[in-house]
Amino acid sequence: MKYGIALFPSKKLQDLVNSYRKRYDPNYALVPPHLTIKNAFEASEEEMKTISQELRHIAQEANPLKISIKKVSSFSPVNNVIYLKVEPTDELIDLHNKLHTGGLESKPEYSFVPHITLAQQLSDDEHSDVLHRLKMTDVSHEETIDRFHLLYQLENGSWTVYETFLLGKDCK
Amino acid sequence: MKYGIALFPSKKLQDLVNSYRKRYDPNYALVPPHLTIKNAFEASEEEMKTISQELRHIAQEANPLKISIKKVSSFSPVNNVIYLKVEPTDELIDLHNKLHTGGLESKPEYSFVPHITLAQQLSDDEHSDVLHRLKMTDVSHEETIDRFHLLYQLENGSWTVYETFLLGKDCK
Numbered sequence: 622m623k624y625g626i627a628l629f630p631s632k633k634l635q636d637l638v639n640s641y642r643k644r645y646d647p648n649y650a651l652v653p654p655h656l657t658i659k660n661a662f663e664a665s666e667e668e669m670k671t672i673s674q675e676l677r678h679i680a681q682e683a684n685p686l687k688i689s690i691k692k693v694s695s696f697s698p699v700n701n702v703i704y705l706k707v708e709p710t711d712e713l714i715d716l717h718n719k720l721h722t723g724g725l726e727s728k729p730e731y732s733f734v735p736h737i738t739l740a741q742q743l744s745d746d747e748h749s750d751v752l753h754r755l756k757m758t759d760v761s762h763e764e765t766i767d768r769f770h771l772l773y774q775l776e777n778g779s780w781t782v783y784e785t786f787l788l789g790k791d792c793k
Numbered sequence: 794m795k796y797g798i799a800l801f802p803s804k805k806l807q808d809l810v811n812s813y814r815k816r817y818d819p820n821y822a823l824v825p826p827h828l829t830i831k832n833a834f835e836a837s838e839e840e841m842k843t844i845s846q847e848l849r850h851i852a853q854e855a856n857p858l859k860i861s862i863k864k865v866s867s868f869s870p871v872n873n874v875i876y877l878k879v880e881p882t883d884e885l886i887d888l889h890n891k892l893h894t895g896g897l898e899s900k901p902e903y904s905f906v907p908h909i910t911l912a913q914q915l916s917d918d919e920h921s922d923v924l925h926r927l928k929m930t931d932v933s934h935e936e937t938i939d940r941f942h943l944l945y946q947l948e949n950g951s952w953t954v955y956e957t958f959l960l961g962k963d964c965k
Binding site: 622629632635636639643650651653768770773775776777779781782783784785787 | 801823942948956959
């Protein structure tokens with residue numbers, strides 16, 4: 622089964638992000654707006670029991686994360702993904718690193734650029750247009766996220782939440 | 794903000810249910826296949842802190858639920874909803890009742906008929922056709938569900954998971 626780990630921002634930010642994704646992100650219907658903190662990985666249901674334990678431990682030792690967004694950016698020319706750039710705070714990088722070591726060891730495909738996708742799979746022209754327009758929008762936003770979610774992917778490509786992990790809670 | 798509480802069945806069952814929902818359920822993209830245990834209700838984020846505490850307490854005192862599906866049924870003529878009927882075990886009814894008392898007091902619009910929706914908003918003719926066909930399918934299925942999920946609704950109608958609650962776990 623394919624699993625992934627993500628942070629969901631507040632409803633307010635999700636609604637804003639969806640107003641763009643609706644038009645510009647083919648994955649709009651597959652998962653709510655999110656910040657991926659560990660990319661899709663394969664694990665058996667048996668392995669997930671151990672991994673869940675480890676995630677609880679990691680969550681317990683972490684603190685709620687302040688996230689700060691200042692601008693819209695793009696992964697172009699690597700790919701035409703337009704996103705809200707989330708400032709890479711020490712806390713966020715630390716959580717990302719912990720989710721890629723120990724029983725969760727895996728080498729990320731790309732270096733960690735915390736982001737919330739607004740648009741993807743656009744043609745080069747549409748990508749330039751949308752990026753240009755979004756860059757002129759004020760997207761400044763700050764909030765605190767106090768949990769992360771472990772999700773699994775269904776056959777249709779959509780994601781279901783398996784479990785939430787509260788940051789800084791001392792038992793579960 | 795609008796919240797709801799649901800059980801997600803196993804990936805296997807979700808994939809099967811989605812194979813029907815894809816064609817016959819306009820809510821297909823808004824939420825994964827689920828068994829609603831408390832219908833949508835309004836609450837402020839402040840109220841949800843107390844409610845979350847209460848949900849933790851309820852989950853802690855409950856046990857994992859065996860669910861058993863034996864047939865396909867319909868809410869017609871009330872509405873054209875076709876669903877997998879989930880046997881109303883004492884444990885399931887008890888959890889439903891606890892989620893409608895105390896700080897969670899609310900009077901359900903309909904009596905509790907545990908179900909997983911396969912199709913809805915069909916014309917009368919299509920409803921009859923699909924129901925007739927599905928009634929001939931063997932849908933026998935049993936599994937154990939060990940958690941429930943509190944979700945909230947975004948402006949586009951889709952649902953994001955706020956938190957999972959593990960049944961029978963003794964702290965969080």
